[in-house]
Amino acid sequence: MRDRFEDSTALLDDPPALRARAARDGYLFFRRLLPAEALLAVRADLLDIVRRHGWLAPTADPLEGRIDASALSAVPEAQMRTDIGVSSAAYDDVQRTESVHRLPHHPKLLALYRALFGGEVLVHARHIVRLITPHPSVYPTPQHQDFPLIQGTANTWTCWFPVGACPMTLGSLMVLRGSHRLGYLPIEPAKGAGGIAAQTCRGEVDWVDGDFELGDVLTFSAYMVHRAKRCRFKDRIRLSFDVRYQALAEPVEQRSLLPHCELTWEQVYADWRSDALKYYWTDLPLQLVPFDDTLLQPSRRIC
Template sequence: MPSHDTSLRPFRDSTDLLGSGELLRRRADEDGYLFFRQLLPRADVERVRRAISEVLVTEGSLVDAESGAVDRAHVDAIPADLMRQDIGISESAYVAVQRVQDMHRLPHHPALLALYRDLFDDEVFVHPRHIVRAMTGHPALRPTPAHQDFPLIQGTQNTWTAWFPLADTPLERGPLSVLRGSHRQGYIPIAPAEGAGLIEAILCDEDDWVGGAFEAGDVLTFPSLLVHRAVPASARDTIRLSLDIRFQPVSEPVEERSLSNHSDHSWEEIYEGWQVQDVQYYWRDDAPALSPWNDELLQPGRRIC
């Protein structure tokens, strides 16, 4: 079963490879991930953090938008069955966060599109199902277990996640770590688990975990077969805001759920009152072909170590 040793080797910085698809693909094949310092302008990331934080102040989860200080009494009083335990806040608060227009625009940033265009050597499709993690320290929350994204999103195995926090995030605030080289093992059988996704990959003696602190603007990206997990957080009085955004070549298939909103509300509800239309329903004209959902990928399995 997965090790819970939190010792980490540092990320290998691939910033100097930007602009070279061949070198990016070579590094990605070797390590299974790519890490970039300041790929996104800090001001653009801060704009999204501020907009989401203001929503959470209004909703009651935060007492201060700038510092990210959590209203522990408010959050801890929310019954577990009303929490989005994969997200860190209540379901109603998450719907409000999903309505933030700037959050939906950031995944289309030219720096991200250029990266994936070079990496794929193909045109890029941005999944509209963006995930905002707002980890608050609610008693029901558990760290994200070691898992692969593929059983949860399916479609092409060449779907890549961009993970990045919306503020400077030291290890004590629980950023993501990755198991270097694990993408080469293919699909790994799973077991039930607590935490986001409710599954964990059944690991043997794999222990080449890589991670570190993030600054706003840093981006970690990896394909859907790479095993990753959250570093257990020790700081619980401030929120950890982060985004999971997914990209894939437009020529490869996508599973239909990846075209829905992550709050499971309709797009019409999410877009109500928006002032801009450039990122609304963009996938209706040029989405990849659809692939079927495979329930067997989420059935508990066995792995002989």
């Protein structure tokens, strides 16, 4: 049987030990790091968008996340964000939601990354919110590294957490332990979010996984190979965030500061009640670097 995620909560107050674990495994997992109230408020906002677009199944508990799969399947593929799981119009609504942009700045997450980086933290503004559904155009995220997609510094860490409980059967994320030591791996085109797969060699099979409870957080470095499991349900939606953090002093690729959709920040901010997080990165001393397209060119890995 596969190993399950090792809980690193006990290391949060011991930054050298936290960094040693991160260097050893390439990932860290924390049980119930984020408080339930903050997550359930965002869950309510996300499911309300699903409801407004006509895809929420009428059940006693509106937070259950049961969807009307036949209504959703009627959305033409051309209108879908297949990397997200819902239509582009619905995802624009997600990106306009203030609570979605506030959650990645939660003090528990900032404290975690301050400990991990040993200094000031930059929260990338390009938050990705997945609403993974059984729409026929949506495939589980293939095994890949984030570095070719995010770039900037290889010391960028992805933070993945579900917005609600996410057992493995709902299509949670898993990581290939130790793969962070392999460096950049050649890629090939693949179906699913990101559109690329990292090539692994025979014997690179040390996958680690586990059920996520509400509040659990998985974080991993940019060379860590990871992928999503297939969702076993035909009428459920998997709500999750993947957001990125890095040391403020390291280079950042400029797209990491753009919205993860076609809207401008002005459009994203239009209905926000607070100005506190608007353009929060503009006064920071950032070292911006351009995107390197060559990292997304397919090539063959020699095993």
